Amino acid sequence: MRQLIYTIIACIVAFSSYTSAQAEIYSLDEARELYKAGQYEKAAPTFKAELKKKPKHGSYNHWYGVCLYYMQQYEDAIKYLKQGVERKVTLSNYYLGEVYFALYRFEEAIEAYNAYLTFIKKDKKEPIEGVDTRIAMAKMGQKMMRGVECV
Numbered sequence: 342m343r344q345l346i347y348t349i350i351a352c353i354v355a356f357s358s359y360t361s362a363q364a365e366i367y368s369l370d371e372a373r374e375l376y377k378a379g380q381y382e383k384a385a386p387t388f389k390a391e392l393k394k395k396p397k398h399g400s401y402n403h404w405y406g407v408c409l410y411y412m413q414q415y416e417d418a419i420k421y422l423k424q425g426v427e428r429k430v431t432l433s434n435y436y437l438g439e440v441y442f443a444l445y446r447f448e449e450a451i452e453a454y455n456a457y458l459t460f461i462k463k464d465k466k467e468p469i470e471g472v473d474t475r476i477a478m479a480k481m482g483q484k485m486m487r488g489v490e491c492v
Contacts, residue, residue, distance in 0.1 A: 366390050373404070381408040392421075399428025407436050415440045431460060435469055442475065447483035451476055 364386035367375065372387035388405035395401060406421030418440050425433030438453035454476045461468045 376404055376408065379411075381411040384408055385412065397424070397428070399425050399430045402428065403430040403433045403436075406433065410436055410440050415443050426456070431464065431466070432457075434460060435472065438475065438479075442479055442482075445482065445486065447479040447486060450479040451483070454479065
């Protein structure tokens with residue numbers, strides 16, 4: 342009898358830790374508010390769930406890719422941000438540049454930043470402040486990487 346009680350208690354503890362470890366899924370509006378507030382880790386599971394329903398949706402891909410970027414999951418973010426670029430989401434190129442920059446893929450970062458600027462000029466919108474600085478930094482990083490020897 343005592344063993345049965347211990348087994349039941351162990352199952353309850355295991356189940357409660359499993360359910361608390363699962364990510365909470367918010368409504369899409371709540372997830373967007375969390376995203377705007379910079380709470381990317383909380384918003385990401387909702388966007389991921391929405392992407393299962395609509396995998397080609399440009400905004401969902403962009404939002405999830407940005408969440409992954411801020412969660413420093415750079416390699417994973419590329420796929421979703423590229424989908425955002427294909428779906429003409431304005432900021433996807435900018436964040437794709439940021440991801441490439443973080444991965445020291447400076448040539449691709451420059452291309453993404455320039456594509457962002459081209460897209461912005463077509464829409465006659467103001468670019469994010471500092472894009473030109475990011476391009477200059479990527480060019481400098483590109484030059485430095487050329488001077489690095491493989492050992």
